[in-house]
Amino acid sequence: MARQWSEGHSTSILCVGASLGPESLLASGSEGGEVTVWSQEGTIIGRLTLPGEEDSTSVVFSPAAPGHLYVSHGDTVSVLDPRNLKGPMEEFQGAGEEEINALALNETGSALAVADDSGAVRVLELPGGKVCRTLHRHTNICSSVAFRPHRPNNLVSAGLDMQVMLWGLQKTRPLWTLNLQDVAEDEGDHQQRPGQLFNPPLAHCVSVASCGNILGCAAEDGRVHLMRIGTGSKLEQQGAVKAHSQGASQAHFVSFLSHPYWLVTGGNDGQVALWDLSKHPVVAPDAKAKTRVTAAPRRKGKGKTKRKEQSQDKAKTPQKDEGEKEEAEVEGEAAAAAVAAEDVTEEKSGPKLSISHGDKVNWLCPAVLKGEHCVVVADQSCSLTVYPLSQL
Secondary structure, three states, rough: OOOEEEOOOOOOEEEEEEOOOOOOOOOEEEEHHHEEEEEEOOOOOEEEEOOOOEEEEEEEEEEOOOOOEEEEEEEEEEEEEOOOOOOOOOOOOOOOOOOOOEEEEOOOOEEEEEEEOOOEEEEOOOOEEEEEEEEOOOOOEEEEEEEEEOOOEEEEEEEEOOOEEEEEEEOOOOOOOOOOHHHHHHHOOOOOOOOOOOHHHHHOEEEEEEOEEEEEEEEEEOEEEEEEOHHHHHHEEEEEEOOOOOOOOEEEEEEOOOOEEEEEEEOOOEEEEEOOOOOOOOOOHHHHEEEEEEEEEOOOOHHHHHHHHHHHHOOOOOOOOHHHHOOOHHHHHHOOEEEEEEOOOOOOOOOOEEOOOOOOOOOEEEEEEEOEEEEEEEOOOOOOOEOOOOOO
């Protein structure tokens, strides 16, 4: 049932993006600065090699302006017209402090978030590309970034420092930070399949469900770590799905299926899987699950042990009024204290659909192509593979 889209690239495809709407296009970026725009049938509409020939690491279509496609390459973001790929309409040079790994646009297309190798997250105003915020808290490469739906001033970032952070863009400090390594240590769950190496939970890809309150983060430990954001943007609950036998490289919530909690994942094990998380205890808090309260330490710099002890003490600080929804209040609270989050046992049920793709997954893109629900897979090759989700 899989379809191959070939001849669009001469190098390994690193990223894929889809525009919104019934006439949506797809774009893919590969090593050496190649960008290709595809029709829904897989026909090549345009091809371009960007100046400098640095790897095209992320492609995103504007939700507000269909004629704008943003592509990161090196420390630059180029703005392209997807139907007329003759060259950049605009270039935001130095948009990243170092090489950019991921881009995200808010729902109105008025802000572009840029995650780079320095660990910084920059927010650019659109149009124009003026940097309005620079967020420094990751201590290693920032690999992924996503805006929260319905909360245009909330941004999630994840990095190879094993940290997931929620930001309120009024401030330059995170509302909360979850260290995935501490979560794994707290769970004491180092049970592994025979022959499997234990990998630290480096965070590779973060996604937010369309409801805006559920986060998923694909990590090197093979898990997709789940977080629920509660009243006042607090981290309310966290848990995990053991999704892959090797590192999980991709996790994307699918917005066009029966509910917002379908998640598609891909990993270094060559597997692509579709999960129904609607009954997972992180998503459905009333689900019966063994729970316990753990501190989610906030860290920066070195001195990790001391910082952890301080944050655990601070986690005992009394919470403010539960009904308070002003983000400014939450930021003050979160800056002073780590979030105490309920930790739930991971979902034991398997994926609703499992595909043996056979090659390490670089990128996944859920898309509706000619009315058919699909997932587009980029791997180490120079072709795309399209899998229908029609079995559901």
